Amino acid sequence: MRRTVAEKILALHSGEEDVTPGRIVRCPLSLVLANDITAPLAIKAMAKMGADRVFDREKVVIVCDHFTPNKDIDSAEQVKFCREFAVKMGLVNYFEGGDVGVEHALLPELGLVGPGDVIVGGDSHTCTYGGLSAFATGLGSTDIGAAMALGETWFKVPPTIKVVLTGTLAPFVGAKDLMLRLIGMLGVSGALYKALEFTGPLSAELSVEGRMTMANMAIEAGGKVGLFASDEKTVAYAAAHNRPGAPMLAADPGAVYEREVEIDATGMSPQVSCPHLPDNVRPVEELGDIVIHQSVIGSCTNGRIEDLRAAAAILKGKKAAKNVRLIVLPATPTIWKQALAEGLLEIFMDSGAIVGPPTCGPCLGGHMGILAGGERAIATTNRNFKGRMGSLDSEVYLASPAVAAASALTGVITHPAAV
Amino acid sequence: MFHGKAHKVGAHIDTDAIIPAKFLVTTDPVELGANCMSGLEPGWVDRVKKGDILVAGENFGCGSSREHAPVAILGAGIPVVAAHSFARIFYRNGFNMGLTLLEIGDGVEKIRDGDELRVDADAGVIENVTTGETIPCAPVPAFMREILKRGGLAGYVRDKLEAGA
Secondary structure, three states: OOOOHHHHHHHHHHHOOOOOOOOOOEEOOOOEEOOOHHHHHHHHHHHHHOOOOOOOOOOOEOOOOOOOOOOHHHHHHHHHHHHHHHHHHOOOOEOHHHOOHHHHHHHHHOOOEEEEEEEEEEOOOHHHHHOOOOOOEOHHHHHHHHHHOOOOEEEOOOOOOEEEEEEEOEEEEEEEHHHHHHHHHHHHOOOOEEEEEEEHHHHHHHHHHHHHHHHHHHHHHHEEEEEEEEOOHHHHHHHHHHOOOOOOOOOOOOOOEEEEEEOOOOOOEEEEOOOOOOOEEEHHHHOOEEEEOOOEEHHHHHHOOHHHHHHHHHHHOOOOOOOEEEEOOOOHHHHHHHHHHEEEEEHHOOOOOOOOOOOHHHOOOOOOEEEOOOOHHHHHHHHOOOOOOOOOEEEEOOOOOOHHHHHHHHHHHHOOOHH | EEEEEEEEEOOOEEEHHHHHHOOOOOOOOHHHOOOOOOOOOOOOHOOOOOOOOOEEEEEEEOOOOOOHHHHHHHHHOOOOOOOOEEEEHHHHHHHHOEEEEEEEEOOOOOOOOOOOOEEEOOOOOOEEOOOOOEEOOOOHHHHHHHHHHOHHHHHHHHHHHHHHH
């Protein structure tokens, strides 16, 4: 049987020969993840199952990243519940306080996820690791509780949509723009239940970080996973992050795809997803003068060092517009320190930015940058549902770090070439 | 084997239609069941008799990951849903909560609201007693049957852990 990347990984882990889309396979798991919102429910499900231990104390990971540093008593109680469980179970990979990073930036950095892995997480953006050629997807709390206890779960093999990336990227156009464009083409349920497999000459040119940005938002098209084949870049990234000897994984020639879509980057300008659904995507120049009150640069989508460099290149020597809150949240402690060493944090501070700790914070309307009624944000995050970042009467526009930085300077949504 | 009257709903029925968020203050199946499908039509559940069968269009259960949705359907007395297709997280949550789900594709056209159905989920056959037609579908996989037999994933895992201990 000729296999897509998703089918190949599932076949390897399940030991099943027949991984035709629609089949159900049982699969041992490389890693099970939960966060401060989803772990408490999964822990309670485990108790209901009568499970008094996790399947592997190195492979059950809890990252308390959503409301960190704890924003109120309720969130502190949730984290305390997670911590007590982690201590009782002897979890090796429990992250809180100064160790914490945004989970989907942190785990690849630490080598806890890598090419060919099968990962489930109690977080819908678990699909990020597809950028590192891992089959990774989000699940409900009972599933995560069972996965923590058993170290296995079941999957229905998804049909794969082949996404062929071609052409040449213009200056200030990158992975985020490609993904927003794709979501605009497919719609928010266009990849429902399916795997996206990114391929084509341009996919080879993207950095592993850029690939993770794209895979991260597979869920915004309804997808189960978003996968890149692994190449020299993947293997080198893995080797530099505690995962030497990672496998090369590519689809077989002649693998069967449900359909194929192509994105030709040539001539494409920066893309912006407008309120209130991620598939409401337009090129930046078509927006007109959209006044913003806040610009957020960070999150599991775009809080990596490459994103901070792109933002700093725009902001260097310039000041954010008066009455615009520019908030920069490096996604992990390592990224934070690297941005400090490279002088990026100084550039941000000089431009009038607030540089915060690694946290999911404002992306989900948690804290550290909540919008008032009538306020509008440009953000490098992944969702712009009504009320996502605060008031039900606020608006979120999604874009790349370059667009978010340029817009912070002018106070209106702006093409980075114009500043 | 299931035997009951078909209650047919359309495509893209989301979890807010199945059980609106205002009822999520409880996890009690009976309470949730009393409000099943109230986001679609208030009082919808009044037509349902225990053992009846829900028949739906494509993408049934789209939207949030709330496990209350399959619980509400079970609580309404419906043990099985036959749909053109299911949304991904609902499909998992359904079996995990002990609800039998059958994907029947275009076979859904052969069932009208109110038809009498006989469903053999293990064999993958739906018999429309009213029309005399037989609708084949993929049988529930053996592994999922194991989960259903134990009332859902929590029971399955509990038994598995006890067997291993």
